[in-house]
Amino acid sequence: MALPRITSPHAKGNNRTQRVMLLVAAACAPGALALTWLFGIGTLVNLVWASLVAVAVEAAILAVRRRPLAFFLKDGSALVTAVLLALALPPYAPWWLTLVAVGFAIIFGKQLYGGLGQNPFNPAMLGYVVVLISFPIPMTSWPAPHSVGVWEGLQHIFGLASLPDGWSQATALDSLKVNKSLTMDELWAQNPAFGQFGGKAVEWVNLAFLLGGLFLIHKKIISWHAPLGMLGALFVMSLIFWNGSGSDSNGSPLFHLLTGATMLGAFFIVTDPVSGATSNLGRVIFGAGVGILVYLIRTWGGYPDGVAFAVLLMNLAAPTIDYYTRPRTYGHRKAERGFKLGE
Amino acid sequence: MASYREIAVNGLWKNNPGLVQLLGLCPLLGVSNSMVNALGMGIATALVLAASNAAVALVRNQVTDAVRLPVFVMIIAALTTCIELLMQAFTYELYQILGIFIPLITTNCIILGRAEAFAAKNSVLHASFDGLMMGAGFGLVMLAIGTVRELLGTGAILGNMHLLFGPIAAHWQLTLFSDYSGFLLAILPPGAFLVLGLLIALKNVLDERAAERAKATAAAPAPATSRRVRVTGVIE
Numbered sequence: 001m002a003l004p005r006i007t008s009p010h011a012k013g014n015n016r017t018q019r020v021m022l023l024v025a026a027a028c029a030p031g032a033l034a035l036t037w038l039f040g041i042g043t044l045v046n047l048v049w050a051s052l053v054a055v056a057v058e059a060a061i062l063a064v065r066r067r068p069l070a071f072f073l074k075d076g077s078a079l080v081t082a083v084l085l086a087l088a089l090p091p092y093a094p095w096w097l098t099l100v101a102v103g104f105a106i107i108f109g110k111q112l113y114g115g116l117g118q119n120p121f122n123p124a125m126l127g128y129v130v131v132l133i134s135f136p137i138p139m140t141s142w143p144a145p146h147s148v149g150v151w152e153g154l155q156h157i158f159g160l161a162s163l164p165d166g167w168s169q170a171t172a173l174d175s176l177k178v179n180k181s182l183t184m185d186e187l188w189a190q191n192p193a194f195g196q197f198g199g200k201a202v203e204w205v206n207l208a209f210l211l212g213g214l215f216l217i218h219k220k221i222i223s224w225h226a227p228l229g230m231l232g233a234l235f236v237m238s239l240i241f242w243n244g245s246g247s248d249s250n251g252s253p254l255f256h257l258l259t260g261a262t263m264l265g266a267f268f269i270v271t272d273p274v275s276g277a278t279s280n281l282g283r284v285i286f287g288a289g290v291g292i293l294v295y296l297i298r299t300w301g302g303y304p305d306g307v308a309f310a311v312l313l314m315n316l317a318a319p320t321i322d323y324y325t326r327p328r329t330y331g332h333r334k335a336e337r338g339f340k341l342g343e
Numbered sequence: 344m345a346s347y348r349e350i351a352v353n354g355l356w357k358n359n360p361g362l363v364q365l366l367g368l369c370p371l372l373g374v375s376n377s378m379v380n381a382l383g384m385g386i387a388t389a390l391v392l393a394a395s396n397a398a399v400a401l402v403r404n405q406v407t408d409a410v411r412l413p414v415f416v417m418i419i420a421a422l423t424t425c426i427e428l429l430m431q432a433f434t435y436e437l438y439q440i441l442g443i444f445i446p447l448i449t450t451n452c453i454i455l456g457r458a459e460a461f462a463a464k465n466s467v468l469h470a471s472f473d474g475l476m477m478g479a480g481f482g483l484v485m486l487a488i489g490t491v492r493e494l495l496g497t498g499a500i501l502g503n504m505h506l507l508f509g510p511i512a513a514h515w516q517l518t519l520f521s522d523y524s525g526f527l528l529a530i531l532p533p534g535a536f537l538v539l540g541l542l543i544a545l546k547n548v549l550d551e552r553a554a555e556r557a558k559a560t561a562a563a564p565a566p567a568t569s570r571r572v573r574v575t576g577v578i579e
Binding site: 100108130134136 | 524525526527528529531537
């Protein structure tokens with residue numbers, strides 16, 4: 001009798017890479033809709049254009065590396081990178097900005113390291129930081145809510161015509177950073193677009209990303225550890241350093257949780273299975289590190305928001321975190337942790 | 344004893360200090376943000392290298408092994424000071440831009456490396472030619488990095504060349520992309536690492552192609568692997 005050769009794992013989930021990636025992309029929908037509702041067509045154009053660029057660049061570099069095109073294109077990872085980048089970039093970023101960001105993310109962030117699963121950094125955040133450092137002016141031009149029409153927005157993105165001066169507005173984080181003289185109440189009264197409790201109506205975007213993130217946790221695509229670590233650390237930091245709502249205010253904990261890229265980062269970026277930490281404890285530590293760094297950069301750093309920088313810095317720390325948070329393996333009394341001589 | 348042709352090929356390509364030995368990375372990455380900086384630094388390094396190789400080869404039979412390192416460093420430091428004074432006299436603005444990197448030529452490991460590895464064992468003519476070729480190889484890599492970084496960063500090349508060549512070069516700047524936003528990353532330090540990495544990759548691809556072509560014509564003997572740790576190719 002011929003026995004079939006069966007190897008482990010015997011219990012298989014149905015979380016194929018493609019399914020995971022498509023679900024992550026789908027979970028971005030509420031956030032994308034909220035951004036579109038607030039800022040107009042720009043986000044959708046970014047999404048389509050970034051996806052096209054990502055697929056084209058991925059195909060080109062796979063061809064250069066002589067890898068099977070269909071197999072790697074089908075896994076959808078390039079698409080997820082493009083979607084996350086498109087949501088992170090300003091809605092009316094010029095077309096070449098998106099091109100550079102997505103191209104850098106795919107080529108330098110992922111493929112040069114050997115493709116999906118080999119990248120030490122989150123590709124989307126790498127692309128974002130490259131354009132943030134290289135092109136500060138378009139990267140800080142966020143439109144005021146409900147201010148840009150469809151046709152003029154399209155013309156601006158593709159460089160046919162510029163939007164009239166004053167179309168962009170400082171975000172709440174920007175204003176908080178440069179504010180020296182106004183109390184929080186005055187600052188918010190001056191900028192009705194800043195919304196109720198978050199920043200510049202971005203609170204709704206953040207809540208939408210939170211919804212998408214909870215959907216991913218419900219579907220068991222991501223675990224709750226890393227988001228909890230990041231949001232918890234950010235909450236604790238902003239609570240400790242909350243100095244009221246005078247003119248030197250660092251912003252309330254609620255403000256920090258619901259502004260900038262907090263929720264997008266917490267549920268879609270720090271949960272990256274490749275560049276983040278591996279074990280559950282490691283993920284909590286990784287997330288907490290990101291949360292602390294985000295607060296440090298926002299409050300005392302040179303940039304208004306710091307999610308991308310924080311994620312990249314913690315990506316560097318992820319291997320070390322993994323060394324010190326190895327779970328106890330079955331049959332061993334204690335977990336083996338830390339570096340060993342001769343390892 | 345190597346022929347002049349071998350020395351030239353070694354310095355400019357096969358054993359290039361910038362692309363293969365990865366020596367002198369500090370100035371290579373630090374001041375290659377524009378063509379004029381790269382060219383100025385490259386020429387200064389090449390001159391010191393050629394002169395120090397010649398001087399070391401001259402005294403090699405008089406200097407005992409025990410004191411050779413201090414003597415070599417003194418020679419290199421003296422020559423670096425000469426270059427520094429010359430740059431102060433003739434290209435003062437460039438001297439100010441390059442700043443600390445000029446005196447640091449003394450500690451550039453290419454120079455001491457060539458003094459130890461080549462000049463201490465070869466005749467004056469061979470040694471100075473080796474210094475010139477190694478320096479040229481280093482300078483050309485630096486110029487290539489500077490060109491790419493200046494082009495990506497500002498959309499133009501050959502800017503500010505009057506710092507090196509005087510007023511005659513004031514209008515040499517070639518604007519290749521007008522209305523260009525400037526890819527700042529290329530001018531910042533990460534740009535240096537990225538461009539150097541891409542150049543090394545390009546060299547390795549070219550070498551691989553050449554090796555395949557050579558293999559197609561005749562079965563070549565396998566090259567001895569290098570015992571040095573930090574190399575990107577095989578040092579013969």
